[in-house]
Amino acid sequence: MPHALTLNAGSSSLKFGLFELGDGRGEPAPRILGEIDRIGSEPHMRATRQDGTLLSDAPLPGEDAADHAGALARALELIARDRPHAQIVAVGHRVVHGGPDHAAPVVLGPAMLDRLAALEPLAPLHQPHNLAGVRAAFGAFPGAVQVACFDTAFHRHHPWVNDTFGLPRAYYDKGVRRYGFHGLSYDYIAGRLAEIAPHLHAGRVIVAHLGNGASMCGMIGGRSIASSMGFSALDGLPMGTRCGQLDPGVVLYLMQHEGMTADEISDLLYRRSGLFGLSGLSNDMRRLEQAGTDAAREAIAYFVFRIRRELGGLAAALGGLDALVFCGGIGEHSVPIRRQVCEGMGWIGLELDEARNTRGETVISTDLSRVRVLVIPTDEEIVIARAARDMLAARRAAG
Numbered sequence: 019m020p021h022a023l024t025l026n027a028g029s030s031s032l033k034f035g036l037f038e039l040g041d042g043r044g045e046p047a048p049r050i051l052g053e054i055d056r057i058g059s060e061p062h063m064r065a066t067r068q069d070g071t072l073l074s075d076a077p078l079p080g081e082d083a084a085d086h087a088g089a090l091a092r093a094l095e096l097i098a099r100d101r102p103h104a105q106i107v108a109v110g111h112r113v114v115h116g117g118p119d120h121a122a123p124v125v126l127g128p129a130m131l132d133r134l135a136a137l138e139p140l141a142p143l144h145q146p147h148n149l150a151g152v153r154a155a156f157g158a159f160p161g162a163v164q165v166a167c168f169d170t171a172f173h174r175h176h177p178w179v180n181d182t183f184g185l186p187r188a189y190y191d192k193g194v195r196r197y198g199f200h201g202l203s204y205d206y207i208a209g210r211l212a213e214i215a216p217h218l219h220a221g222r223v224i225v226a227h228l229g230n231g232a233s234m235c236g237m238i239g240g241r242s243i244a245s246s247m248g249f250s251a252l253d254g255l256p257m258g259t260r261c262g263q264l265d266p267g268v269v270l271y272l273m274q275h276e277g278m279t280a281d282e283i284s285d286l287l288y289r290r291s292g293l294f295g296l297s298g299l300s301n302d303m304r305r306l307e308q309a310g311t312d313a314a315r316e317a318i319a320y321f322v323f324r325i326r327r328e329l330g331g332l333a334a335a336l337g338g339l340d341a342l343v344f345c346g347g348i349g350e351h352s353v354p355i356r357r358q359v360c361e362g363m364g365w366i367g368l369e370l371d372e373a374r375n376t377r378g379e380t381v382i383s384t385d386l387s388r389v390r391v392l393v394i395p396t397d398e399e400i401v402i403a404r405a406a407r408d409m410l411a412a413r414r415a416a417g
């Protein structure tokens with residue numbers, strides 16, 4: 019039976035999915051979904067079958083998942099054990115950065131891989147791991163179609179004013195642009211909205227993807243108009259370990275007066291800032307909510323403040339607001355963060371229903387709220403699996 023494997027590698031995690039493709043025309047059916055996190059430190063693998071049966075929920079020996087290639091090998095072992103007859107005909111990869119040229123998924127080959135590797139400095143927490151997954155998958159499944167699905171693709175047609183910085187034009191032409199990320203998640207949410215609330219999908223919507231990486235996107239008719247992330251995955255909201263929006267004067271100051279090198283600044287902004295840097299404790303929202311220290315409370319307060327500012331800015335860019343959607347680990351699960359983001363938003367016509375919020379319903383605004391507030395669990399994996407299915411079909415059609 020033909021299957022697609024999906025791979026979504028983050029800085030220290032690898033999400034994987036096995037999807038049955040059937041006749042290649044219907045919705046790919048998830049068979050196994052899993053994640054290995056804390057790769058390189060205390061790796062842990064959790065995987066379930068589609069019916070919720072637990073296949074693994076245990077630490078892995080450190081040497082078994084010391085890097086992403088090791089983690090992928092463990093994931094493939096689990097898949098082969100549980101579904102030995104699955105024939106993997108396509109591998110879909112989340113590739114965070116597609117640069118200016120890609121508004122849709124592409125088939126991967128050596129030349130494309132080289133072009134995407136040139137973008138590694140723009141997404142150092144993701145791109146090298148995404149491409150390591152591609153190389154490992156070429157080795158493991160030499161006959162399969164390898165498909166790259168880009169986080170940036172969803173934003174490629176956003177308006178020029180959201181694509182540019184106020185730098186001389188030559189830099190824009192060289193690719194110094196605001197790309198925007200989390201596009202697979204936004205694509206999924208736009209599709210779900212079209213199914214469950216077509217009138218909202220057609221309107222002005224802000225999606226807050228709040229995970230370990232976090233960004234917000236303003237859409238009209240399911241298309242990206244503006245987003246909080248820019249050239250790299252550093253801009254916009256503060257994140258688990260990334261700083262979010264920062265005055266570039268700070269970078270100059272660190273270089274000129276603190277004598278920091280580019281590598282040191284990169285480490286500071288990508289790995290030691292955000293919720294982790296502000297709290298001095300953790301990048302993990304659950305831990306911060308439980309910690310109850312002043313620094314943890316302040317880190318959360320800054321996170322919420324920046325989301326609210328971005329919400330106001332994106333609403334202005336959209337010319338008003340019809341719906342706000344929360345997704346990502348924090349957006350889907352944190353009742354207090356959703357409450358704090360929505361507090362005192364009556365001025366924009368948004369009123370949260372606290373009981374619905376606490377119960378985690380799909381619609382969490384009051385019946386009188388002009389702006390609908392929704393919680394929609396995102397699913398980057400199915401977006402990748404659909405792209406792999408479509409690419410296979412296109413190849414077959416082309417003979």
Ligand SMILES: Nc1ncnc2c1ncn2[C@@H]1O[C@H](COP(=O)(O)OP(=O)(O)O)[C@@H](O)[C@H]1O
Binds near residue numbers: 228229230302307352
């Ligand atoms: N019940 C919860 N309450 C608060 N935060 C949560 C909850 N569940 C998950 N999170 C937070 O979600 C974040 C991870 O989000 P996720 O979207 O899974 O991350 P990634 O970007 O790695 O895919 C972590 O900060 C985690 O603490």
Ligand SMILES: CC(=O)OP(=O)(O)O
Binds near residue numbers: 114199231
């Ligand atoms: C682009 C980005 O920040 O991705 P993630 O949320 O997976 O870290």
Ligand SMILES: [Mg+2]
Binds near residue numbers: 229230231
């Ligand atoms: Mg994520």
